[in-house]
Amino acid sequence: MPDEQVLIQRAADGDAEAFSQLVRQYQQRIFAFIMRMTANREAALDLTQDSFLAAYQNLSGFRRESSFSTWLFQIAVNKSKNYLKKAGRELPLPDNYDHTDPAPRPDDSYEAKQNRIRLQAEIKNLPEKQRAVFTLRFFEQLKFGEIAEIQKVSVSSVKTSFAEALKKLKARLS
Amino acid sequence: MTCADIQIVIDESFLSGGIKLADEIKKHTATCPACQNYLIEMTSLSDDLNLVSQIELTSAESEAMVSALSKEIQPKRVTSRFNITSLIRSGLAAAAIIIISFLARPDDQNPIVNFTIDQYWEELQMTRINPDDLSLLLVNGDGTDYLPSLIDTAEAKYLTNQIPAGQIDDLLFDIDSEELEYLAQNYAMEM
Structure with a gap:
């Protein structure tokens, strides 16, 4: 498999196949992140696609000061924020919240499914910034420094957001 | 310990x-x-x-996305498929208005007629909207070919944090955003 830097350069030069390889490499992570941010599978699919398209259109502007994945997450965070702003979803979950199982597994019990839905709802109920920080740190295993770069805030601010998110989740799930 | x-x-x-x-x-x-x-x-x-650690695209979704993106990135997209937020759309409509207004001038008075998209954007960042540009836009439709690529470029720049949202806010100075949105949509339809 070609080196990622080679793929990025080839994609920036207009090689669609190289870009497709980058998409395949990162689409699961970007989708999972956006899905956790939006709690809406359809929107997450669209936003993931839009994120990659925006990345492609701006590949020549990618300065490689950060890693490609950090840059992609930066785009995904902005896409999610725009979506949430547009949808006015900063409020707590409405009564008609889409109770879609975020990670359906065919052999699961009803209780397990309900637990997953409740958890997803609790994550979704975190304020946007805390949700993004928590998701990037816990699920995507990014370092606090990388998250700070993505969010354009200080590392201590990221750590504070993470601690607050953790505290809220513990309280709600206990 | x-x-x-x-x-x-x-x-x-x-x-x-x-x-x-x-x-x-x-x-x-x-x-x-x-x-x-x-x-x-x-x-x-x-x-x-x-319990919620595994959120995955199905293989069908994954392949559909790769295939859709491959089609989208074929050389020179003509129209934008983005659902641009009203803020961006308004700001970009304003951008288009300014640029179209410039382009509508005779060449000898037009300082940016040969600018690249990046140069247009630089020009735009230094410019505040003049409501009179709206009427110029309505009278002269020249330059509308630039709108899709301008929108794509500017949105990508915004999304990748090369343009702070505050700068787009500045573009909305004195202009009713709904009107701009309406104009942008009409131009998009005409194209």
Whole structure:
């Protein structure tokens, strides 16, 4: 498999196949992140696609000061924020919240499914910034420094957001 | 190790995806009620969160996305498929208005007629909207070919943090955003 830097350069030069390889490499992570941010599978699919398209259109502007994945997450965070702003979803979950199982597994019990839905709802109920920080740190295993770069805030601010998110989740799930 | 140290170790273990502790830590938590409670709390949260750790695209969704993107990135897209937020759309409509207004001038009065998209954007950043440009836009439709590529470029720049939202806000100076949105949509339809 070609080196990622080679793929990025080839994609920036207009090689669609190289870009497709980058998409395949990162689409699961970007989708999972956006899905956790939006709690809406359809929107997450669209936003993931839009994120990659925006990345492609701006590949020549990618300065490689950060890693490609950090840059992609930066785009995904902005896409999610725009979506949430547009949808006015900063409020707590409405009564008609889409109770879609975020990670359906065919052999699961009803209780397990309900637990997953409740958890997803609790994550979704975190304020946007805390949700993004928590998701990037816990699920995507990014370092606090990388998250700070993505969010354009200080590392201590990221750590504070993470601690607050953790505290809220513990309280709600206990 | 103090209780604070133990709790840091538990936190780090939690963050790496599952709580696995060394014997030394286990020994401490077995005899310290505060750390024991903390461990129970964090283990429970870790178990709960692992329930939602797998969110995946199906292989059909994955391939559909790759295929759709391949089609989208074929040379020179003509129209934008983005659902641009009203803020961006308004700002970009304003951008288009300014640029179209410039382009509508005779060449000898037009300072940016041969600009690239990046240069247009630089020009735009230094310009405030003049409401009179709206009427110019309505009278002269020249330059509308630039709108799709301008929107794509500017949106990509915004999304990749090369343009702060505040700058787009500045573009909305004195202009009713709904009107701009309406104009932008009409131009998009005409194209």
